[in-house]
Amino acid sequence: MTADHRFGHLEKVRSALSALVYPLQYLVSLPAAGLDWMSESLVTRKALLRENARLKEEQLLLGSQLQRFAVLEQENRRLRELLESSLKRRERVLVAELLAVELEPFRRQVIINKGQRDGAFYGQPVVDVGGIMGQVVHVGPFSSTVLLITDPSHALPVQINRNGLRAIAVGTGQDGSLLLEHLPSNADIRRGDLVVSSGLGRRFPSGYPVGVVEDIRLEPSEPFAKVTVTPSARPGQSREVLLVWPFETADDSTLGMAGLAFNP
Numbered sequence: 001m002t003a004d005h006r007f008g009h010l011e012k013v014r015s016a017l018s019a020l021v022y023p024l025q026y027l028v029s030l031p032a033a034g035l036d037w038m039s040e041s042l043v044t045r046k047a048l049l050r051e052n053a054r055l056k057e058e059q060l061l062l063g064s065q066l067q068r069f070a071v072l073e074q075e076n077r078r079l080r081e082l083l084e085s086s087l088k089r090r091e092r093v094l095v096a097e098l099l100a101v102e103l104e105p106f107r108r109q110v111i112i113n114k115g116q117r118d119g120a121f122y123g124q125p126v127v128d129v130g131g132i133m134g135q136v137v138h139v140g141p142f143s144s145t146v147l148l149i150t151d152p153s154h155a156l157p158v159q160i161n162r163n164g165l166r167a168i169a170v171g172t173g174q175d176g177s178l179l180l181e182h183l184p185s186n187a188d189i190r191r192g193d194l195v196v197s198s199g200l201g202r203r204f205p206s207g208y209p210v211g212v213v214e215d216i217r218l219e220p221s222e223p224f225a226k227v228t229v230t231p232s233a234r235p236g237q238s239r240e241v242l243l244v245w246p247f248e249t250a251d252d253s254t255l256g257m258a259g260l261a262f263n264p
Contacts, residue, residue, distance in 0.1 A: 116140065185223065
């Protein structure tokens with residue numbers, strides 16, 4: 001031991017012995033190492049499962065929030081279109097939302113969430129971003145019923161924007177169709193002509209889009225032409241509409257959600 005301590009003569013012997021003993025040490029430590037590896041693997045797997053579940057929950061949450069943001073973005077775009085269209089007018093207007101749509105055949109009505117407490121009244125014009133949509137035919141405390149211009153019982157005084165030719169636009173019971181009545185067969189009207197409200201009768205304000213001439217049919221036995229108009233309003237797509245006070249001048253005191261008013 002002294003010689004080995006001072007001169008290291010047994011170093012080679014110890015190296016040879018450690019090489020011989022190493023397999024035995026490895027075999028002895030193998031069960032403990034295996035248990036440690038299995039325990040670490042199980043812990044890692046549980047952690048991965050928990051993290052995976054958490055990430056899935058976050059993904060669902062973010063997905064639902066993203067869908068909500070998309071809905072809000074679309075609603076914001078529609079409101080901007082409505083408000084931008086109202087900026088061209090001096091009438092007082094009020095934003096309303098659709099609550100229900102009448103599903104009876106040949107009956108075109110919708111229900112909006114504005115009523116007497118908001119100042120809505122019988123016969124009040126209702127427009128959307130495209131143009132005139134209808135008029136209020138029933139007013140409740142918190143909601144109103146709107147008769148669409150496509151209803152068979154509805155008639156609207158209109159004129160051709162190009163030349164001022166007057167006519168009556170009558171609903172057909174179909175969402176995408178109006179008929180112009182009392183137009184002579186030789187009337188100056190063309191496909192693609194813009195039809196706007198004439199303001200006669202003081203029910204609807206003048207100059208609002210009503211539709212575009214889609215088809216003109218002339219019958220030799222009939223004194224009047226049969227003119228079909230595609231409405232500009234989109235009640236099947238609109239979620240928000242405008243109630244219009246056609247002959248009431250807007251002022252700054254009526255601004256607000258209870259009665260939105262705008263000046264050009």
